[in-house]
Amino acid sequence: MLAVLFILGMLYPLNFAEIPIALLGAEKVYSSVFPDAFLLSLPNCSVYENTTATVLYKDVFTDENKNETFLILPCNLNQPAFLLQNLKQGTKYTMWYQIQAKTGANLTATTTSVTDYQQINSALEARSGAMVVITVILSLAMVLLLVGLIIILLFSG
Numbered sequence: 284m285l286a287v288l289f290i291l292g293m294l295y296p297l298n299f300a301e302i303p304i305a306l307l308g309a310e311k312v313y314s315s316v317f318p319d320a321f322l323l324s325l326p327n328c329s330v331y332e333n334t335t336a337t338v339l340y341k342d343v344f345t346d347e348n349k350n351e352t353f354l355i356l357p358c359n360l361n362q363p364a365f366l367l368q369n370l371k372q373g374t375k376y377t378m379w380y381q382i383q384a385k386t387g388a389n390l391t392a393t394t395t396s397v398t399d400y401q402q403i404n405s406a407l408e409a410r411s412g413a414m415v416v417i418t419v420i421l422s423l424a425m426v427l428l429l430v431g432l433i434i435i436l437l438f439s440g
């Protein structure tokens with residue numbers, strides 16, 4: 284039975300397989316999620332070489348559908364990813380590839396939220412207990428050093 288399944292699997296062409304979609308992995312880039320963009324891995328270039336592909340994506344909350352079309356380059360031309368850009372920050376999107384009449388699997392991801400640097404409160408409004416203790420210890424040590432220096436100067440002369 285296993286041999287029959289193996290033979291049938293070899294006869295089944297990969298063209299009928301589902302088109303995978305994923306964010307580009309950490310082995311290639313530091314991050315594939317940005318405030319207004321995603322870095323998506325491309326469909327298999329050996330199967331879909333020189334084929335026009337469409338990335339369909341929709342905002343999960345508003346159901347606003349959009350798409351972008353691009354050409355899948357041959358494998359010898361190194362194109363590691365597709366940059367899906369002009370997105371809204373902090374928004375959840377569902378994306379999938381469509382090549383000819385085939386539609387791929389869905390991927391759901393959320394763009395990152397960014398805070399304007401001018402709105403970040405960087406002031407230290409209160410002192411912690413450790414800061415007070417360290418300041419007192421350093422102040423007392425300085426006073427003792429100054430008293431010791433004065434005593435040494437008085438008795439050495």
